[in-house]
Amino acid sequence: MKANSSNFQLNIIFGFVNSVVSVVQTFWFIPYIKEYLGTTAYGYISVVNGLSNTLFVLVSAIGSMGTRFILVTLERKYDEESNEYFNTELFAMIVGSLILGIIALVLSFNLGKVMRVDHHFYKEVQVLLILTINTLILQLLASPFSASFFFKNTIYITYILYTLDYLGRITLTVIMFHHNMKVLWSAVLSTNIVYILSLVFYMAYSRHNIPSLSINLYRAKLDKLIELVKSGVWIAVSSAGNMMVSSLNTYFANILxxxxxxxxxxxxxxxxxxxxxxxxxxxxxxxxxxxxxxxxxxxxxxxxxxxxxxxxxxxxxxxxxxxxxxxxxxxxxxxxxxxxxxxxxxxxxxxxxxxxxxxxxxxxxxxxxxxxxxxxxxxxxxxxxxxxxxxxxxxxxxxxxxxxxxxxxxxxxxxxxxxxxxxxxxxxxxxxxxxxxxxxxxxxxxxxxxxxxxxxxxxxxxxxxxxxxxxxxxxxxxxxxxxxxxxxxxxxxxxxxxx
Incomplete structure (x- = not known):
């Protein structure tokens, strides 16, 4: 109980530290972009984030339910079953990543049909969209391994990684702008770098702390995939609805x-x-x-x-x-x-x-x-x-x-x-x-x-x-x-x- 209580406190502390750094990064980033690129520039970043997150929820829902089934079976000490859910989720995330990558390319080549973009920002918004969706792909691939942090109640480790991401966004943007590379996608490029390193860490952490979960896609089971899809479809529907209620508001504002x-x-x-x-x-x-x-x-x-x-x-x-x-x-x-x-x-x-x-x-x-x-x-x-x-x-x-x-x-x-x-x-x-x-x-x-x-x-x-x-x-x-x-x-x- 003491360990659990201690971890809960660490989760809260590092979670709020991450939130503070995120807020500082965000409130610094917007005027910084506004000063160098103009007020409308941040509008594009916000719209692309909302659009990309909507695509993300449509393919990440299986991951949400996969984590749920992995955790429940681990708690009940059904190791073989948890391994099957783990590999089934991993297989689904690989397929989802391929789909998301194809959608990213299609949208980037037809950008003018999905949002308003000034001509001189067009190519930058294309790159921004591709890099933003790539960060979501990296999150998908990391999803099966994230169950280990919830199982061990060490969520604070993920917050440390997120904090490094926010600090990296600031650092890389300043460096690029200082060297006359004033682009919309500087921050998300940093996120791509951090998320690639995080994916490697997630895999190593999961292997070390829950050795019963091992990568073997032959253990992926059709019945488990159907179970994840049946529940995941509704998570996707729910997440899509959440996006229409909140994150897509900037998209509606852009259009209307x-x-x-x-x-x-x-x-x-x-x-x-x-x-x-x-x-x-x-x-x-x-x-x-x-x-x-x-x-x-x-x-x-x-x-x-x-x-x-x-x-x-x-x-x-x-x-x-x-x-x-x-x-x-x-x-x-x-x-x-x-x-x-x-x-x-x-x-x-x-x-x-x-x-x-x-x-x-x-x-x-x-x-x-x-x-x-x-x-x-x-x-x-x-x-x-x-x-x-x-x-x-x-x-x-x-x-x-x-x-x-x-x-x-x-x-x-x-x-x-x-x-x-x-x-x-x-x-x-x-x-x-x-x-x-x-x-x-x-x-x-x-x-x-x-x-x-x-x-x-x-x-x-x-x-x-x-x-x-x-x-x-x-x-x-x-x-x-x-x-x-x-x-x-x-x-x-x-x-x-x-x-």
Whole structure:
């Protein structure tokens, strides 16, 4: 138990270190690109990322379920079966990588048909697209080996590798720009290099820590592949719906609202991405215990642990969102300049609902752990289609421009995460009770308390300079986080769930 607790803390610590470095890298990279290449340049990077990630989820879903089956069979000490799942997933990932590579080439040669691109950026966006998709291919190939980090609860090692990636992106971009190679794809080239080295490390780590998992594609089984595909199809559908609800918003903005405002919206969306990263750190750190509870048929504690995890996520994201609501406009002024201010309503629409919706991704993970993925996938693709429809209606019919894109995302995520997911969880869990409402009340309390504290501190310490801004944010955030952690300790004692 001490080792598990220690690893959990390391996962959280290195996860947040990785998040901080990622945020620093992102918030440095955007103005850096803007200064050298213009505001629209980052819009292309954001659009390509959204488009590539959508392709990625269509071929990576089998990997998601493969990891699930590998972990469950390893926990139950079914070594032969886990090896079959491992090699079956590896075979599927190799085939998926080939498909993704072909799609990358086809899209790059027909780029003008899928997005708006200025002529002088055309070749650079082509290279950017190919290199971005190649990083996704490397992630696919690493997927079967990643199960070892969850099984050993050493997820912090992956965060160290991700941190090296972010630092490499900064370093290589500066070097290339300094030598007059000002291109859109400098950062993703660094990611390719780091991911190749990471793939080698993943393979060595898996071989050393779980020797029962060995590469032998002859052990890939058709029945296991069918099982992975049957579940993976729904993961792919769910992931595609998630992309239509969130990541593809910049693509919709590019098509519906134009290039320049997409650059501004993509900058503001970094707040949303930052909160999603916090969510990812928390969920990944909590996930190993979810697998253990399920593998040992401890359904009751799995339900309470899900509530515990959601509550933790709600409270922390409430602090982040509350701070962004009050200080977001000040930050945009310091970070990007005066022309990026005046979008406080857009910032609010982008982040205020996240403490209520993102915690439901914990429920979604529990669906994956329990292999109950069909209905959540149908819900997600439904809301993804709703997001497209509402974006068109709000932008074209009501003329709300970029605010229409943001509002559409808000409406459909609240509908899915606060209504559909909890209702389905109620349907499949014999232990479901009123405690499921705790995370949503926790989110409300957290964001209201944080907004009130930040508002008062901002009046006392006006963020008129970078130093004043940092001081004001740190004092307000420290006070809010201290209060929120006290609330969480009280709730966790009531739930009687420990890490």
């Amino acid at each position: 609202c134009g290039v320049f405002i997409t650059g501004i919206y993509a900058s503001i969306m970094q707040f949303n991405i930052m909160e999603s990263m916090v969510l990812s750190v928390l969920v990944n750190s909590l996930l190993p215990k979810m697998f253990k509870l399920f593998s040992h048929n401890d359904s009751k504690n799995l339900f309470f642990y899900t509530i515990y995890s959601m509550t933790l996520v709600s409270l922390i994201l409430g602090v982040v969102s509350g701070g962004i609501v009050i200080y977001g406009n000040d930050f945009m002024n310091i970070w990007m300049g005066n022309k990026f201010t005046g979008y406080a309503p857009l910032i609010f629409l982008t982040v205020a609902y996240l403490p209520f919706t993102l915690p439901s991704q914990v429920i979604n993970q529990s669906f994956t752990v329990m292999n109950k993925v069909m209905m959540p996938a149908m819900f997600t693709i439904l809301t993804g289609l709703m997001n497209i429809l509402l974006s068109i209606i709000f932008v074209k019919l009501f003329q709300w421009n970029i605010y229409g894109v943001a509002l559409a995302s808000l409406v459909v995520q609240v509908f899915r995460d606060c209504i559909l997911f909890p209702c389905y969880f109620y349907k499949i869990s014999m232990y479901f009770d009123k405690k499921m409402s705790i995370p949503f009340f926790a989110a409300l309390a957290s964001i209201v308390i944080t907004i009130a504290i930040c508002f008062v501190i901002r009046l006392l310490i006006k963020p008129t300079s970078i130093l004043a801004f940092i001081s004001s944010v740190m004092i307000a955030g420290g006070i809010a986080l201290s209060i929120i952690l006290c609330i969480f300790n009280f709730i966790s004692r009531k739930l009687s769930i420990s890490l």
